Amino acid sequence: MNEQKSPQQISLEKDYAEYVKKITPTHNLLLQMLKAFITGGIICTAGQFLLNYAKNSLGMDAEAAGSFCSLILVLASVLLTGFNLYSPIVKFGGAGALVPITGFANSVASPAIEYKKEGQVFGIGCKIFTIAGPVILYGIFTSWALGVAYWILKIMGVL
16 A cells, blocks of 8 residues: 655656646735725725715715616626726726625626627526526525514514
C-alpha cells in the first residue's frame, strides 16, 4: 500500500503545487468589502434620488414613487446588461452590484440575452429564470413558511 514516489513524480507534484499557487487569485477581503460598499451605496443613492424626485418634483405619493424608483432601476440594469456594461460593474463591486434590485434584474436579463439565439421558446422561455428562479422559489416558500408560523403563533396567543 505504501508506494514510494519517484523523484520525478515528487518534482512534478511540487511543480504543480507551485503552478496552482501562482494562478490562484488572491483576494483582499477589506478591499472587496469597500468596493461592494461603494457600489451598493451608489446604486442606493441613485434609488433615493429617484424616490425623492418622484415625490417632490413629480408629486407622486410614497407607494407610486417607490414603484417609479424600482421601475427605473430595473430598466437601467437591464439596459446596462444588454449593452454588456453591467458585468464590469459586478466585477468591480461584487455583492454591492448583485444584492440590490438591479442585480436581480441583471440575473433575469442575462440568460435571456445569452440564449436568445436558441429561439423564443427553447432559448429565452426555458432559460430566463435559470439564475433568478431559485431566488423566487425560495423567497416565496420562506414568506409562506413565516406566514404560517405567524398565523400559528397568533392562534396560540403568543403574538
